[in-house]
Amino acid sequence: MLITRNSAKDSRLARIQNRPRIIFAPLPHFEDQLHLISLQSLPRMSSHKNILTATTRLAAVRSRSSAATRSAACVPLLHSRLYSKTTPKTVLSQRSTVRQTAQSPSLLSVNVISRRNYVSSKDEETPEGLRYTEEHEWLALEDGNLAVIGITAYASKALGDVVYVELPAVGTSVVAGEPIGAVESVKSASDIYSPVSGEIIEVNEQLDKKPGLVNAEPYRRGWICKILIKDTTELESMMDNNGYETFIASS
Amino acid sequence: MATRRALKHIHISPTQIPYSTGAAVQDVLVKNYLDHKRVPDVVPRPVPTLLTMEFFSVYTFGRRQQHDEESVRKIEELKSKVPEADGCVTMRGGQTTFHGPGQLVAYPILDLKEFNLSTRCYVRMLEDTTIELLEGFGLRAKVTENTGVWLSHFEKIASIGVHLRRYITSHGVAINGSTDLSYFDQIVACGLPESKATSIIHAAPEEWKRQMVGVKNPIQELGNRFAAILQQNLDHRLGHGKA
Numbered sequence: 001m002l003i004t005r006n007s008a009k010d011s012r013l014a015r016i017q018n019r020p021r022i023i024f025a026p027l028p029h030f031e032d033q034l035h036l037i038s039l040q041s042l043p044r045m046s047s048h049k050n051i052l053t054a055t056t057r058l059a060a061v062r063s064r065s066s067a068a069t070r071s072a073a074c075v076p077l078l079h080s081r082l083y084s085k086t087t088p089k090t091v092l093s094q095r096s097t098v099r100q101t102a103q104s105p106s107l108l109s110v111n112v113i114s115r116r117n118y119v120s121s122k123d124e125e126t127p128e129g130l131r132y133t134e135e136h137e138w139l140a141l142e143d144g145n146l147a148v149i150g151i152t153a154y155a156s157k158a159l160g161d162v163v164y165v166e167l168p169a170v171g172t173s174v175v176a177g178e179p180i181g182a183v184e185s186v187k188s189a190s191d192i193y194s195p196v197s198g199e200i201i202e203v204n205e206q207l208d209k210k211p212g213l214v215n216a217e218p219y220r221r222g223w224i225c226k227i228l229i230k231d232t233t234e235l236e237s238m239m240d241n242n243g244y245e246t247f248i249a250s251s
Numbered sequence: 252m253a254t255r256r257a258l259k260h261i262h263i264s265p266t267q268i269p270y271s272t273g274a275a276v277q278d279v280l281v282k283n284y285l286d287h288k289r290v291p292d293v294v295p296r297p298v299p300t301l302l303t304m305e306f307f308s309v310y311t312f313g314r315r316q317q318h319d320e321e322s323v324r325k326i327e328e329l330k331s332k333v334p335e336a337d338g339c340v341t342m343r344g345g346q347t348t349f350h351g352p353g354q355l356v357a358y359p360i361l362d363l364k365e366f367n368l369s370t371r372c373y374v375r376m377l378e379d380t381t382i383e384l385l386e387g388f389g390l391r392a393k394v395t396e397n398t399g400v401w402l403s404h405f406e407k408i409a410s411i412g413v414h415l416r417r418y419i420t421s422h423g424v425a426i427n428g429s430t431d432l433s434y435f436d437q438i439v440a441c442g443l444p445e446s447k448a449t450s451i452i453h454a455a456p457e458e459w460k461r462q463m464v465g466v467k468n469p470i471q472e473l474g475n476r477f478a479a480i481l482q483q484n485l486d487h488r489l490g491h492g493k494a
Binding site: 135158160161163165166179182184185186187188189190191193 | 313314315318342343344345369370371373374393398411412413414416417
């Protein structure tokens with residue numbers, strides 16, 4: 001149900017293009033009735049009419065959706081700062097036909113997209129579109145300069161069942177390569193290193209009660225912390241998914 | 252077949268040392284390794300080392316317990332109940348354990364990447380080394396779903412807690428040789444209430460006496476044996492020695 005037709009006139013299009021673009025795409029999964037897809041990966045927005053259509057469809061879906069998802073972000077959220085823990089997962093529908101757009105000259109030139117934009121209902125071993133370090137951490141960019149960090153599926157398997165995650169304090173300034181916490185499995189505790197420099201904006205409090213999320217969903221609910229990046233050039237030196245797969249195959 | 256890496260064995264002083272001394276020596280070795288990783292041209296590659304030592308009475312806690320309020324309360328309680336023993340929070344995994352005279356503490360400081368070991372394989376290797384060491388006393392030890400090395404389902408003879416920084420290991424194993432087991436009554440070792448601690452002298456007294464009859468420092472002797480077995484296991488890992 002994704003709206004992709006691009007039929008607006010130039011002037012209207014120009015006006016619309018300046019507007020933040022939001023698309024709602026209900027999916028068959030119970031938990032994922034409503035999805036919010038971040039604006040970077042969208043095609044050029046369709047007409048104004050289609051935005052309205054989207055909104056009315058949203059209203060219809062909203063009335064049908066369960067209470068759990070109603071509490072999630074039904075309101076168009078334009079900035080990731082507004083995301084709370086209840087932000088729904090955003091996975092493109094298998095039936096969607098999103099065209100890849102020309103990327104704007106911004107952080108997207110680094111070709112890192114939000115982890116929410118890969119098509120799968122299970123955690124892939126090495127999802128595309130994320131960046132990886134040799135210490136087996138992954139990084140995804142949410143809106144703007146906000147990086148989300150976690151450890152890869154390879155690392156979580158190597159550790160075994162995670163029993164405790166030592167999270168950094170919110171507001172700490174970190175330097176790339178500095179330890180920011182640790183992941184403890186039944187028999188050992190391994191340090192986590194920050195791939196980038198910046199400030200820690202948010203940590204995943206769910207890991208206090210459910211450290212097993214790091215094993216179960218290392219790329220999704222098992223994220224560890226969010227860092228506001230100071231210098232985006234650090235991202236360019238990180239590996240992409242192919243580079244990382246080569247790296248783990250050779251080690 | 253990778254180059255054989257000989258393990259250097261350092262036993263810290265023939266008698267007991269405070270926990271802080273052992274921790275400091277360990278930190279120096281780990282820092283050396285980390286510096287080598289950071290600037291490989293400046294710092295030469297360190298040699299994998301096994302540190303063995305014997306501590307004065309001390310209760311140590313894992314990194315989980317430094318922030319948790321309940322743990323902090325328990326730490327205070329322990330300090331008041333057993334004043335002669337120190338208390339120290341460490342960065343290793345695992346929970347509360349006791350170190351003291353009569354206990355071999357073995358900390359291998361090595362780079363797992365050199366030996367192509369994952370975390371779990373390394374811990375498994377430590378467990379196997381301990382089991383082989385105990386076989387020398389006629390004890391059939393085993394591994395259960397809980398950490399450590401056990402003689403039976405509820406008798407724990409060795410505890411394990413490792414800390415990893417960029418694949419550099421620190422901390423390791425603590426094997427009860429002739430430890431005073433009453434210290435373990437005060438703590439729930441590694442969070443398992445039904446378990447109790449045992450030691451080699453408790454489980455196989457005649458063997459221990461027979462083998463340690465002329466030995467000036469039995470813990471150092473245990474350490475030497477542990478080093479030999481660990482070297483064998485590492486060689487085996489890299490493909491050297493007997494298959």
